[in-house]
Amino acid sequence: MRESQNIEYKESWRDEYLKWICGFANAQGGKIYIGIADNHEVVGVADAKRLMDDIPNKIVNMLGIVADVNLLEKEDKQYIEISVEPSAIPISLKGVYHYRSGSTKQVLNGASLHQFLMRKMGKTWDDVERIPYSEDLLDRGAIDYFLQKGIQADRIDASLLNEDTRSVLDSLELLSDNGSLKNAAILLFGKRPQRYFTGVQFKIGRFGNDESDLIFDDIVEGNILQMADKVVELLKSKYLISPIHYEGMQRVATLEIPEKALREMLYNAIVHKDYRGSAIMMWVYNDHVELWNEGELPENMDVFTLLKKHKSRQRNPKIANVFYRAGLIEIWGRGINKIRTEFEKVEMPMPDFEETEGGLMVSFKRKHPAHQDKGSDSATTQVTTQVTTQVTTQVQALMTAIGNEEMSVKQLMEALNLKNRHNFLDNYLTPAIEGGLLTPIFPNQPRHPRQKYRRK
Incomplete structure (x- = not known):
């Protein structure tokens, strides 16, 4: 017999070993041998009959589970085998949840306990109900993005494009039984998921x-x-x-x-x-x-x-x-x-x-690393050169897209397949205007509702 992640050897019984039994029950199950030393030598137990009565009773009374407790013998020495099956429900000892991970036992608390309890209940964090349903909280553009991608990948039926927002979320099992939004729904399609989860960055x-x-x-x-x-x-x-x-x-x-x-x-x-x-x-x-x-x-x-x-x-x-x-x-x-x-x-x-x-x-x-000179001046110069070069490339792409037409910001972003307005303004449009390549058709009214741009 070799000690492994689901086998423990103990020379004598102590009540603290109920923690190990609890840990096995909460994990993949395991066995504890009482009367065997760490070197796997059978040393035997004293008063085996009493232990055969006490151990099963303590397991039932303290943990609420039943384990197989067997009396074995080798070379005229008796030892005890406690065989623990994995439990379908969480098991605690005096309100504390123990868990066998690898060859060590750990006490579950905080996030690890929360995750363990949900797993035992057949739930995952993203499947948990969060807030009542409201379309004001959802970004229909994100849902349309999902549908278009899925149709292109041939993993979604095109008929879903005609469905309303609630129906789409329901088909993805992102609504609870009472119609509330699950955590996953807010993360995937919420307008501002950061309001509910600070880690969404x-x-x-x-x-x-x-x-x-x-x-x-x-x-x-x-x-x-x-x-x-x-x-x-x-x-x-x-x-x-x-x-x-x-x-x-x-x-x-x-x-x-x-x-x-x-x-x-x-x-x-x-x-x-x-x-x-x-x-x-x-x-x-x-x-x-x-x-x-x-x-x-x-x-x-x-x-x-x-x-x-x-x-x-x-x-x-x-x-x-x-x-x-x-x-x-x-x-x-x-x-x-x-x-x-x-x-x-x-x-x-x-x-x-x-x-x-x-x-x-x-x-x-990186395939094209910067020079590793001392200090940050060299790195800053490299970054500035890199960004300037890329802006030139981006301005060239913008000039190609606009051709001889007059186009709005929205039209130009669509032509360039860009979605980040700040990126477009900072790295495409503004450098083109400052470089004398483009001009607005309403130069004195930059926020004019019909503002467009053309070659200068």
Whole structure:
């Protein structure tokens, strides 16, 4: 017999071992052998008959469960086997919940206890009812975005486009039995989910040589379904480089990080995040990028298992289902392999994955690192040059889109497939006007309701 995550050896019985029995019952079950030393030598127990009466009674009276207690013998020495089955309901000892994790026992409290109790009840956090239904709280644009993506991916019937908001949410099981909004509904389609969950943010910082050398930063908020699009747009416009090359006569800008892999990492961080915690964090350094989201890996899974072929296990199944139906993710646990494949295509090293500070950290190299000079001046110069170069590229795209027409801000953003108005104004329109390339048709009335722009 070998000691493992579900077997314990004790030389003699003590009532404190009821904690171990409680932990086994709350986890995957297990066995405790009384009368066997740590070196697996049978030392026997004294007064085995009394223990065979006392132990089962204490288990029933203190824990409310029944365990198999067997008297065994080896080399004329008696020892006791206590076999504990996993319990379908939470088990506590004097109001304290113990849990067997790996080869250790832990006391559950706070967020871990809340998550454990919901799991035992067959519920997940994103499936919990939050607030009464109100369409004023929901963003119909986000719902239409979801429907269009899902139809394009052939995972949603086009007839859903004709359904009202409540019907769409109901079809996705995002409403409770009494019609209230679940946590997932607010996160996915809420106008301001940050009012209810402080952790619904994506923080990005541009750093020089180390974390103390912050150059600039941004915070992305809003619904989590469209969050990855906003982050990618921001990374392209301010944080990462997109070198220009030509394919024949076609001018092509390719992001230095494989975009499909980048999106997969962003989707993973958003879908699997524990939204009771803090924001998703991204650190963009001179030579690499780090991405962290709160939420430990599922039980019995570590980074080594994550990097191999594995079953998909969602922390937030309601959220994951919507991302899947929108064609943004798969449900077969193939995300890591997709990331690996995309990095291999461009001959870049596979990202590193690490469990740290209650979450998952992903680190990956930049293809075009900045110079590693001392101090932040060099890094600041590099960032300024990078942004200026990209603004020029963006202005060129704007000039191509407008041609010889007069177009409004909305028309130009649609032509460029942009959704962030601030990004468009700061990095496209304003530089074009200040550079003398475009002019408003109502120059003295910048907020004119029929304002449009044309070549100067």
